[in-house]
Amino acid sequence: MSPLLSTADLLQFMTLIRDSRHVAICGHRGPDGDAMGSALAWSAYLQGLGKQVSVVMPTPPPDFLRWLPGSKQVVIYQDNPTLTASIMAEADLICCLDFNALSRLQDLQHLVAASKAKRLIIDHHLNPDTEGISFLVSRPQMCSTCEVIFRLIHQLGGFDDMTPQTATCIYTGMMTDTGGFTYNSNDPEVYEIISLLLTKGIDKDRIYRQVFHVFSIDRLRLQGFILSEKLQFFEKGRASVFTLTREEMKRFRYVRGDLEGFVNLPLQVRGLSLSISLREDTEKDVIRCSLRSVGSFPCNKMAEQFFHGGGHLNASGGELPFPLEEALKTAERAIEAFRDLL
Ligand code: 5GP
Ligand code: MN
Numbered sequence: 293m294s295p296l297l298s299t300a301d302l303l304q305f306m307t308l309i310r311d312s313r314h315v316a317i318c319g320h321r322g323p324d325g326d327a328m329g330s331a332l333a334w335s336a337y338l339q340g341l342g343k344q345v346s347v348v349m350p351t352p353p354p355d356f357l358r359w360l361p362g363s364k365q366v367v368i369y370q371d372n373p374t375l376t377a378s379i380m381a382e383a384d385l386i387c388c389l390d391f392n393a394l395s396r397l398q399d400l401q402h403l404v405a406a407s408k409a410k411r412l413i414i415d416h417h418l419n420p421d422t423e424g425i426s427f428l429v430s431r432p433q434m435c436s437t438c439e440v441i442f443r444l445i446h447q448l449g450g451f452d453d454m455t456p457q458t459a460t461c462i463y464t465g466m467m468t469d470t471g472g473f474t475y476n477s478n479d480p481e482v483y484e485i486i487s488l489l490l491t492k493g494i495d496k497d498r499i500y501r502q503v504f505h506v507f508s509i510d511r512l513r514l515q516g517f518i519l520s521e522k523l524q525f526f527e528k529g530r531a532s533v534f535t536l537t538r539e540e541m542k543r544f545r546y547v548r549g550d551l552e553g554f555v556n557l558p559l560q561v562r563g564l565s566l567s568i569s570l571r572e573d574t575e576k577d578v579i580r581c582s583l584r585s586v587g588s589f590p591c592n593k594m595a596e597q598f599f600h601g602g603g604h605l606n607a608s609g610g611e612l613p614f615p616l617e618e619a620l621k622t623a624e625r626a627i628e629a630f631r632d633l634l
Pocket of ligand 2: 390
Protein backbone atom coordinates (compact mmCIF):
# COMPACT_ATOMS: atom_id res chain seq x y z
CA MET A 293 0.00 0.00 0.00
CA SER A 294 1.35 3.45 -0.87
CA PRO A 295 2.18 5.59 2.18
CA LEU A 296 -0.25 8.34 3.13
CA LEU A 297 2.26 10.85 4.48
CA SER A 298 5.80 11.74 3.47
CA THR A 299 8.46 11.02 6.07
CA ALA A 300 8.73 14.69 7.03
CA ASP A 301 4.95 15.02 7.39
CA LEU A 302 4.78 11.80 9.37
CA LEU A 303 7.33 13.12 11.86
CA GLN A 304 5.49 16.40 12.24
CA PHE A 305 2.19 14.57 12.66
CA MET A 306 3.63 12.22 15.27
CA THR A 307 4.95 15.15 17.25
CA LEU A 308 1.54 16.77 17.24
CA ILE A 309 -0.04 13.57 18.55
CA ARG A 310 2.73 12.94 21.08
CA ASP A 311 2.35 16.43 22.55
CA SER A 312 -1.39 16.12 23.09
CA ARG A 313 -3.19 14.58 26.05
CA HIS A 314 -6.82 15.63 25.79
CA VAL A 315 -8.13 15.08 22.28
CA ALA A 316 -11.55 16.04 20.95
CA ILE A 317 -12.70 14.51 17.67
CA CYS A 318 -15.60 16.02 15.75
CA GLY A 319 -17.54 15.21 12.62
CA HIS A 320 -20.13 17.12 10.63
CA ARG A 321 -23.76 17.83 11.42
CA GLY A 322 -25.99 14.88 10.56
CA PRO A 323 -23.07 12.47 10.94
CA ASP A 324 -23.10 9.69 8.34
CA GLY A 325 -21.36 6.32 8.33
CA ASP A 326 -18.08 7.89 7.29
CA ALA A 327 -18.13 10.65 9.90
CA MET A 328 -19.10 8.22 12.67
CA GLY A 329 -16.84 5.39 11.53
CA SER A 330 -13.74 7.54 11.11
CA ALA A 331 -14.26 9.37 14.42
CA LEU A 332 -14.76 6.14 16.36
CA ALA A 333 -11.78 4.42 14.73
CA TRP A 334 -9.48 7.39 15.28
CA SER A 335 -10.70 7.64 18.86
CA ALA A 336 -9.94 3.98 19.51
CA TYR A 337 -6.44 4.37 18.06
CA LEU A 338 -5.66 7.44 20.21
CA GLN A 339 -7.09 5.78 23.31
CA GLY A 340 -4.71 2.91 22.64
CA LEU A 341 -1.89 5.46 22.88
CA GLY A 342 -3.16 6.46 26.31
CA LYS A 343 -4.83 9.73 25.27
CA GLN A 344 -8.01 10.97 26.84
CA VAL A 345 -10.38 11.18 23.89
CA SER A 346 -13.92 12.50 23.39
CA VAL A 347 -15.94 12.25 20.20
CA VAL A 348 -18.40 15.10 19.70
CA MET A 349 -20.99 15.42 16.93
CA PRO A 350 -23.18 18.52 16.42
CA THR A 351 -26.37 16.46 16.02
CA PRO A 352 -27.18 12.75 16.57
CA PRO A 353 -26.42 10.02 14.03
CA PRO A 354 -29.34 8.19 12.40
CA ASP A 355 -30.69 5.11 14.18
CA PHE A 356 -29.15 2.73 11.63
CA LEU A 357 -25.68 3.73 12.85
CA ARG A 358 -26.32 3.41 16.58
CA TRP A 359 -25.00 -0.15 16.65
CA LEU A 360 -21.51 1.02 15.64
CA PRO A 361 -19.05 -0.07 18.33
CA GLY A 362 -18.42 2.92 20.62
CA SER A 363 -21.27 5.05 19.30
CA LYS A 364 -22.93 5.26 22.73
CA GLN A 365 -19.96 7.24 24.03
CA VAL A 366 -20.35 9.93 21.38
CA VAL A 367 -21.32 13.27 22.89
CA ILE A 368 -24.07 15.09 20.99
CA TYR A 369 -23.56 18.84 21.25
CA GLN A 370 -27.23 19.58 20.71
CA ASP A 371 -28.18 17.42 23.71
CA ASN A 372 -25.14 18.22 25.89
CA PRO A 373 -23.92 21.77 25.25
CA THR A 374 -22.34 22.13 28.70
CA LEU A 375 -20.37 18.89 28.51
CA THR A 376 -19.30 19.77 24.97
CA ALA A 377 -18.08 23.19 26.11
CA SER A 378 -15.93 21.65 28.83
CA ILE A 379 -14.50 19.06 26.41
CA MET A 380 -13.54 21.80 23.96
CA ALA A 381 -12.09 23.99 26.71
CA GLU A 382 -9.98 21.13 28.07
CA ALA A 383 -8.79 19.81 24.70
CA ASP A 384 -5.26 20.48 23.57
CA LEU A 385 -5.93 18.91 20.17
CA ILE A 386 -9.12 18.97 18.11
CA CYS A 387 -9.34 16.56 15.17
CA CYS A 388 -11.86 17.60 12.50
CA LEU A 389 -12.86 14.51 10.54
CA ASP A 390 -14.89 14.22 7.34
CA PHE A 391 -15.60 17.91 6.81
CA ASN A 392 -13.69 20.74 5.19
CA ALA A 393 -15.11 23.91 6.77
CA LEU A 394 -16.11 24.74 10.34
CA SER A 395 -19.53 25.88 9.14
CA ARG A 396 -20.46 22.21 8.75
CA LEU A 397 -20.40 21.98 12.56
CA GLN A 398 -23.27 24.44 12.76
CA ASP A 399 -23.44 25.98 16.27
CA LEU A 400 -20.62 23.78 17.52
CA GLN A 401 -18.23 25.73 15.26
CA HIS A 402 -18.06 28.63 17.75
CA LEU A 403 -16.80 26.41 20.57
CA VAL A 404 -14.20 24.87 18.27
CA ALA A 405 -13.09 28.23 16.91
CA ALA A 406 -12.82 29.67 20.44
CA SER A 407 -10.76 26.75 21.78
CA LYS A 408 -7.04 27.24 22.33
CA ALA A 409 -6.38 23.68 21.20
CA LYS A 410 -4.35 22.89 18.09
CA ARG A 411 -6.57 21.77 15.28
CA LEU A 412 -6.08 19.22 12.54
CA ILE A 413 -8.19 18.17 9.59
CA ILE A 414 -8.38 14.60 8.29
CA ASP A 415 -10.76 14.56 5.36
CA HIS A 416 -11.53 13.70 1.76
CA HIS A 417 -13.64 16.72 0.72
CA LEU A 418 -12.36 19.23 -1.83
CA ASN A 419 -11.09 22.68 -0.85
CA PRO A 420 -10.41 22.39 2.89
CA ASP A 421 -10.48 25.65 4.80
CA THR A 422 -7.07 25.67 6.48
CA GLU A 423 -7.45 28.82 8.57
CA GLY A 424 -6.26 28.13 12.10
CA ILE A 425 -5.18 24.58 11.20
CA SER A 426 -1.94 23.07 12.53
CA PHE A 427 -1.94 20.02 10.27
CA LEU A 428 -3.91 19.03 7.21
CA VAL A 429 -4.47 15.53 5.84
CA SER A 430 -6.72 16.17 2.83
CA ARG A 431 -7.17 13.36 0.30
CA PRO A 432 -10.08 14.15 -2.07
CA GLN A 433 -9.10 11.24 -4.31
CA MET A 434 -9.88 8.77 -1.53
CA CYS A 435 -13.27 7.14 -1.18
CA SER A 436 -13.87 8.11 2.42
CA THR A 437 -12.34 9.63 5.50
CA CYS A 438 -12.34 6.09 6.86
CA GLU A 439 -9.91 5.13 4.10
CA VAL A 440 -7.65 8.04 5.10
CA ILE A 441 -7.89 7.02 8.78
CA PHE A 442 -7.05 3.41 7.96
CA ARG A 443 -3.95 4.44 6.02
CA LEU A 444 -2.93 6.79 8.81
CA ILE A 445 -3.26 4.16 11.53
CA HIS A 446 -1.47 1.66 9.28
CA GLN A 447 1.41 4.04 8.63
CA LEU A 448 1.66 4.88 12.32
CA GLY A 449 2.12 1.18 13.04
CA GLY A 450 -1.28 0.66 14.64
CA PHE A 451 -2.64 -2.06 12.39
CA ASP A 452 -1.54 -5.05 14.46
CA ASP A 453 -3.37 -3.75 17.52
CA MET A 454 -6.51 -2.82 15.58
CA THR A 455 -9.56 -4.51 17.07
CA PRO A 456 -12.41 -6.06 15.06
CA GLN A 457 -14.60 -3.23 16.44
CA THR A 458 -12.36 -0.57 14.93
CA ALA A 459 -12.09 -2.50 11.67
CA THR A 460 -15.90 -2.62 11.59
CA CYS A 461 -16.14 1.17 12.01
CA ILE A 462 -13.66 1.75 9.19
CA TYR A 463 -15.37 -0.70 6.85
CA THR A 464 -18.76 0.89 7.55
CA GLY A 465 -17.58 4.36 6.50
CA MET A 466 -15.89 3.06 3.35
CA MET A 467 -19.04 1.13 2.48
CA THR A 468 -21.52 3.95 3.09
CA ASP A 469 -19.50 6.66 1.31
CA THR A 470 -19.24 4.49 -1.80
CA GLY A 471 -22.85 3.26 -1.82
CA GLY A 472 -21.68 -0.29 -1.06
CA PHE A 473 -18.65 0.11 -3.40
CA THR A 474 -20.72 1.17 -6.39
CA TYR A 475 -19.08 4.61 -6.85
CA ASN A 476 -15.77 6.35 -5.98
CA SER A 477 -14.28 2.96 -5.43
CA ASN A 478 -12.13 1.99 -8.42
CA ASP A 479 -8.79 2.30 -6.63
CA PRO A 480 -7.38 -1.23 -6.29
CA GLU A 481 -5.90 -0.26 -2.92
CA VAL A 482 -9.43 0.14 -1.54
CA TYR A 483 -9.73 -3.64 -1.86
CA GLU A 484 -6.30 -4.18 -0.32
CA ILE A 485 -7.60 -2.28 2.69
CA ILE A 486 -10.81 -4.30 2.74
CA SER A 487 -8.85 -7.50 2.67
CA LEU A 488 -6.74 -6.32 5.61
CA LEU A 489 -9.92 -5.41 7.49
CA LEU A 490 -11.32 -8.88 6.79
CA THR A 491 -8.25 -10.40 8.45
CA LYS A 492 -9.54 -8.77 11.65
CA GLY A 493 -12.63 -10.94 11.44
CA ILE A 494 -15.20 -8.32 10.43
CA ASP A 495 -18.46 -9.63 8.98
CA LYS A 496 -18.96 -7.38 5.97
CA ASP A 497 -22.20 -9.04 4.88
CA ARG A 498 -23.70 -8.40 8.29
CA ILE A 499 -22.47 -4.79 8.28
CA TYR A 500 -24.23 -4.32 4.94
CA ARG A 501 -27.51 -5.66 6.30
CA GLN A 502 -27.23 -3.67 9.54
CA VAL A 503 -26.86 -0.44 7.56
CA PHE A 504 -28.95 -0.96 4.44
CA HIS A 505 -31.60 -3.49 5.43
CA VAL A 506 -33.01 -2.15 8.68
CA PHE A 507 -35.74 0.14 7.46
CA SER A 508 -39.19 0.50 8.92
CA ILE A 509 -42.39 -0.21 7.02
CA ASP A 510 -43.10 3.54 7.20
CA ARG A 511 -39.83 4.29 5.49
CA LEU A 512 -40.54 1.83 2.71
CA ARG A 513 -43.97 3.42 2.17
CA LEU A 514 -42.44 6.92 2.23
CA GLN A 515 -40.10 5.78 -0.53
CA GLY A 516 -43.06 4.58 -2.58
CA PHE A 517 -44.87 7.87 -2.00
CA ILE A 518 -41.89 9.95 -3.14
CA LEU A 519 -41.31 7.86 -6.25
CA SER A 520 -44.94 7.76 -7.34
CA GLU A 521 -46.25 11.16 -6.17
CA LYS A 522 -43.37 13.57 -5.74
CA LEU A 523 -40.67 12.88 -8.28
CA GLN A 524 -40.55 15.30 -11.23
CA PHE A 525 -38.37 15.04 -14.29
CA PHE A 526 -36.79 17.83 -16.33
CA GLU A 527 -34.77 18.19 -19.53
CA LYS A 528 -36.17 15.06 -21.17
CA GLY A 529 -35.49 12.87 -18.16
CA ARG A 530 -31.91 13.95 -17.63
CA ALA A 531 -32.62 15.64 -14.30
CA SER A 532 -35.08 15.04 -11.50
CA VAL A 533 -36.28 16.85 -8.40
CA PHE A 534 -38.44 15.80 -5.50
CA THR A 535 -39.62 17.89 -2.60
CA LEU A 536 -40.82 16.84 0.82
CA THR A 537 -42.67 18.88 3.42
CA ARG A 538 -42.58 18.38 7.19
CA GLU A 539 -46.24 17.49 7.01
CA GLU A 540 -45.51 14.67 4.55
CA MET A 541 -42.68 13.39 6.72
CA LYS A 542 -45.02 13.37 9.70
CA ARG A 543 -47.60 11.42 7.75
CA PHE A 544 -45.04 8.64 7.28
CA ARG A 545 -43.82 8.93 10.89
CA TYR A 546 -40.42 10.14 9.76
CA VAL A 547 -37.48 9.44 12.01
CA ARG A 548 -33.97 10.75 11.46
CA GLY A 549 -32.20 8.87 8.70
CA ASP A 550 -35.39 7.79 6.92
CA LEU A 551 -34.54 9.94 3.90
CA GLU A 552 -30.98 8.68 3.65
CA GLY A 553 -30.30 7.40 0.16
CA PHE A 554 -33.57 8.47 -1.47
CA VAL A 555 -31.80 11.08 -3.56
CA ASN A 556 -29.82 8.27 -5.19
CA LEU A 557 -32.90 6.40 -6.41
CA PRO A 558 -33.64 8.48 -9.54
CA LEU A 559 -30.09 7.75 -10.76
CA GLN A 560 -31.40 4.28 -11.60
CA VAL A 561 -33.25 5.83 -14.55
CA ARG A 562 -31.47 5.35 -17.87
CA GLY A 563 -29.99 8.61 -19.11
CA LEU A 564 -30.55 10.56 -15.91
CA SER A 565 -27.50 12.61 -14.85
CA LEU A 566 -28.72 14.69 -11.93
CA SER A 567 -31.01 14.09 -8.97
CA ILE A 568 -31.98 16.84 -6.54
CA SER A 569 -33.91 16.45 -3.30
CA LEU A 570 -35.39 19.39 -1.42
CA ARG A 571 -36.88 18.91 1.99
CA GLU A 572 -38.02 21.07 4.84
CA ASP A 573 -35.55 20.78 7.70
CA THR A 574 -37.15 19.33 10.82
CA GLU A 575 -35.30 21.71 13.16
CA LYS A 576 -34.63 24.97 11.34
CA ASP A 577 -36.69 27.00 8.89
CA VAL A 578 -34.55 26.09 5.92
CA ILE A 579 -34.70 23.72 2.98
CA ARG A 580 -32.04 20.98 3.00
CA CYS A 581 -30.85 20.31 -0.52
CA SER A 582 -29.04 17.19 -1.72
CA LEU A 583 -27.58 16.72 -5.17
CA ARG A 584 -26.33 13.53 -6.78
CA SER A 585 -24.99 12.94 -10.28
CA VAL A 586 -23.45 10.30 -12.47
CA GLY A 587 -20.45 10.86 -14.73
CA SER A 588 -18.89 14.28 -15.03
CA PHE A 589 -21.84 16.44 -14.00
CA PRO A 590 -20.47 18.81 -11.29
CA CYS A 591 -22.93 18.77 -8.38
CA ASN A 592 -20.49 20.80 -6.30
CA LYS A 593 -20.49 23.71 -8.80
CA MET A 594 -24.27 23.71 -8.88
CA ALA A 595 -24.46 23.51 -5.08
CA GLU A 596 -22.07 26.45 -4.72
CA GLN A 597 -23.85 28.61 -7.28
CA PHE A 598 -27.47 27.87 -6.39
CA PHE A 599 -27.76 26.18 -2.99
CA HIS A 600 -25.24 27.95 -0.66
CA GLY A 601 -23.39 24.68 -0.36
CA GLY A 602 -20.73 22.50 -1.91
CA GLY A 603 -19.38 18.99 -1.79
CA HIS A 604 -18.02 16.44 -4.20
CA LEU A 605 -18.38 16.18 -7.98
CA ASN A 606 -21.10 13.52 -7.71
CA ALA A 607 -22.55 14.27 -4.25
CA SER A 608 -23.19 17.70 -2.84
CA GLY A 609 -25.57 19.52 -0.58
CA GLY A 610 -26.65 22.91 0.66
CA GLU A 611 -29.34 24.91 2.34
CA LEU A 612 -31.87 27.48 1.16
CA PRO A 613 -33.40 29.97 3.59
CA PHE A 614 -36.84 30.21 1.96
CA PRO A 615 -40.04 28.21 1.39
CA LEU A 616 -40.14 24.94 -0.50
CA GLU A 617 -41.97 26.34 -3.54
CA GLU A 618 -39.22 28.90 -4.03
CA ALA A 619 -36.55 26.28 -3.49
CA LEU A 620 -38.16 24.25 -6.27
CA LYS A 621 -37.97 27.29 -8.56
CA THR A 622 -34.29 27.68 -7.65
CA ALA A 623 -33.71 24.03 -8.57
CA GLU A 624 -35.47 24.55 -11.91
CA ARG A 625 -33.31 27.60 -12.60
CA ALA A 626 -30.18 25.65 -11.65
CA ILE A 627 -31.11 22.82 -14.03
CA GLU A 628 -31.77 25.34 -16.79
CA ALA A 629 -28.40 27.02 -16.20
CA PHE A 630 -26.52 23.70 -16.25
CA ARG A 631 -28.55 22.05 -19.03
CA ASP A 632 -25.59 21.81 -21.40
CA LEU A 633 -23.71 19.67 -18.88
CA LEU A 634 -26.58 17.25 -18.33
P1 5GP B 1 -25.88 15.09 1.72
O1 5GP B 1 -26.67 15.23 0.46
O2 5GP B 1 -25.66 13.66 2.07
O3 5GP B 1 -26.41 15.94 2.83
O4 5GP B 1 -24.45 15.70 1.41
C1 5GP B 1 -23.63 15.18 0.43
C2 5GP B 1 -22.30 15.86 0.44
O5 5GP B 1 -22.49 17.24 0.13
C3 5GP B 1 -21.64 15.89 1.81
O6 5GP B 1 -20.79 14.79 1.96
C4 5GP B 1 -20.87 17.17 1.79
O7 5GP B 1 -19.67 16.98 1.09
C5 5GP B 1 -21.68 18.08 0.93
N1 5GP B 1 -22.58 18.99 1.66
C6 5GP B 1 -23.80 18.71 2.18
N2 5GP B 1 -24.36 19.78 2.74
C7 5GP B 1 -23.47 20.79 2.59
C8 5GP B 1 -23.47 22.17 2.96
O8 5GP B 1 -24.42 22.72 3.53
N3 5GP B 1 -22.35 22.89 2.63
C9 5GP B 1 -21.29 22.33 1.97
N4 5GP B 1 -20.24 23.10 1.69
N5 5GP B 1 -21.27 21.05 1.60
C10 5GP B 1 -22.33 20.29 1.90
MN1 MN C 1 -17.11 11.17 3.93
